[in-house]
Amino acid sequence: MPLRRGCFWLTASAVLVSAFLSLEAPNAEAVIEPMYTLPFYDSFNLACGFHCYYDPVYGWHEGVDYELGVTGVGGERVAAAASGTAKPCPPSPSAGNYIVINHGNGHRTRYLHLRDTPLPSDGQSVARGQVIGYEGSTGYTVPSGFNHLHFETRHAATTFTCGFDGTAVDPYAPSTYMWTTNPPSYAVMPGPDTCSWGANNLRVVVSGTWSDVWQTWWNGANWSGWQTLLGTATSDPSCVSRGTNLVDVFVRGSGEPLPLYLKRWDGSNWSGWEPLYGTLTSGPDACSWGPNDLRVVVSGGDYDVWQKRWNGTSWSAWQSLGGSTTVDPSCVSTDVNRVNVFARGSDGDLWQKRWDGSNWSGWEPLYGTLTSGPDACSWGPNDLRVVVRGGDYDVWQKRWNGTSWSAWESLGGTATSDPTCVSTDVNRVNVFARGSDGNLWQKYWNGSSWSGWTFFSSWP
Ligand SMILES: [Zn+2]
Numbered sequence: 507m508p509l510r511r512g513c514f515w516l517t518a519s520a521v522l523v524s525a526f527l528s529l530e531a532p533n534a535e536a537v538i539e540p541m542y543t544l545p546f547y548d549s550f551n552l553a554c555g556f557h558c559y560y561d562p563v564y565g566w567h568e569g570v571d572y573e574l575g576v577t578g579v580g581g582e583r584v585a586a587a588a589s590g591t592a593k594p595c596p597p598s599p600s601a602g603n604y605i606v607i608n609h610g611n612g613h614r615t616r617y618l619h620l621r622d623t624p625l626p627s628d629g630q631s632v633a634r635g636q637v638i639g640y641e642g643s644t645g646y647t648v649p650s651g652f653n654h655l656h657f658e659t660r661h662a663a664t665t666f667t668c669g670f671d672g673t674a675v676d677p678y679a680p681s682t683y684m685w686t687t688n689p690p691s692y693a694v695m696p697g698p699d700t701c702s703w704g705a706n707n708l709r710v711v712v713s714g715t716w717s718d719v720w721q722t723w724w725n726g727a728n729w730s731g732w733q734t735l736l737g738t739a740t741s742d743p744s745c746v747s748r749g750t751n752l753v754d755v756f757v758r759g760s761g762e763p764l765p766l767y768l769k770r771w772d773g774s775n776w777s778g779w780e781p782l783y784g785t786l787t788s789g790p791d792a793c794s795w796g797p798n799d800l801r802v803v804v805s806g807g808d809y810d811v812w813q814k815r816w817n818g819t820s821w822s823a824w825q826s827l828g829g830s831t832t833v834d835p836s837c838v839s840t841d842v843n844r845v846n847v848f849a850r851g852s853d854g855d856l857w858q859k860r861w862d863g864s865n866w867s868g869w870e871p872l873y874g875t876l877t878s879g880p881d882a883c884s885w886g887p888n889d890l891r892v893v894v895r896g897g898d899y900d901v902w903q904k905r906w907n908g909t910s911w912s913a914w915e916s917l918g919g920t921a922t923s924d925p926t927c928v929s930t931d932v933n934r935v936n937v938f939a940r941g942s943d944g945n946l947w948q949k950y951w952n953g954s955s956w957s958g959w960t961f962f963s964s965w966p
Contacts, residue, residue, distance in 0.1 A: 602645025633944030697923025713739035741789030834879035
């Protein structure tokens with residue numbers, strides 16, 4: 507896998523087993539802060555950061571300027587960075603068409619220079635990832651006609667007006683963990699993960715609006731409704747079932763460096779969140795081939811893929827699997843002593859690495875064009891499937907039938923998150939992803955055909 511090194515905000519230290527820097531449990535956080543996601547879906551150029559210039563009329567530049575999609579061309583979708591209440595503002599000579607969103611607790615985000623009148627109405631509730639307008643160049647831009655999004659994050663606001671409530675803060679400052687991924691490197695919103703212990707069980711986990719972990723499960727007949735598992739998520743969570751009535755949920759928590767946490771269901775009770783430490787630059791994904799096997803993969807401080815394994819009794823140390831990735835990797839077990847690990851390489855392609863019970867293969871390319879992390883699922887030794895978001899923002903899959911890989915196949919949809927897949931039984935596959943409306947959508951394979959995408963739930 508091609509290497510990606512030298513990111514400015516983290517050292518290239520390969521030390522994943524941290525000292526006791528992150529003992530605080532995720533649910534012990536005293537202050538609830540919103541965690542923002544990039545307020546668009548497209549590729550971006552960060553044209554001008556916080557305080558990148560001083561204007562004699564308007565003062566310091568108090569936001570971040572993003573050029574979206576194809577540079578110089580407006581019209582890309584602008585989305586809410588977190589859930590909140592919308593206040594579309596009258597056009598101004600400086601800000602052009604713009605909108606403010608109130609996230610509560612004094613937190614506001616502002617979106618300037620939109621092409622058109624903002625989409626939400628005054629007082630409307632908007633979901634994280636909901637489209638609120640389109641990139642433009644209205645108002646005062648430098649240079650004139652500069653198509654971009656000026657995105658502003660403000661704290662300690664006491665009113666909710668179109669003016670300068672509160673204090674502008676730098677969303678990229680190392681001291682402020684304002685992003686659900688730090689720093690945001692690609693444009694996806696928080697996404698779901700799924701797990702199952704059999705034909706009548708299916709569970710979905712997500713990080714909620716206030717960064718706690720939520721689950722809902724299906725018992726073969728009904729969905730439970732959303733239930734919070736608390737915690738403070740700084741990544742998408744992951745769940746896995748090692749057997750009937752066993753669920754393990756992993757998430758990257760808060761701290762420095764960002765550590766892994768685990769919460770376990772034993773059939774009757776949930777444990778608290780337990781720290782497993784590490785230095786995570788992605789969310790985790792977990793897999794298992796039976797009650798006494800459990801494995802979790804992450805991107806580490808050096809952007810290699812790292813794993814940690816539990817053998818039924820104790821946890822191994824963190825172990826590097828090499829490779830280089832900046833987004834959530836995925837693992838799946840098709841059988842006892844069989845593990846496949848998938849990651850998006852720095853070239854944007856999908857790569858895999860396989861464990862055969864005694865050795866790891868090298869990283870092998872499976873190509874594709876990924877704009878998300880992958881997720882993999884399997885119903886048995888001769889079935890393996892991986893789902894990703896493609897370059898067109900559709901969900902795509904690639905399937906292995908025990909002998910060979912299929913070509914990439916579009917499953918449609920317009921995903922704004924990593925997709926996830928799970929098999930509850932032979933010939934049964936469920937795929938979930940966040941849609942462009944900020945809601946959770948699903949699609950289902952019954953052994954012979956795919957359903958269409960159907961609305962599953964609004965985001966908790
Ligand atoms: Zn600006």
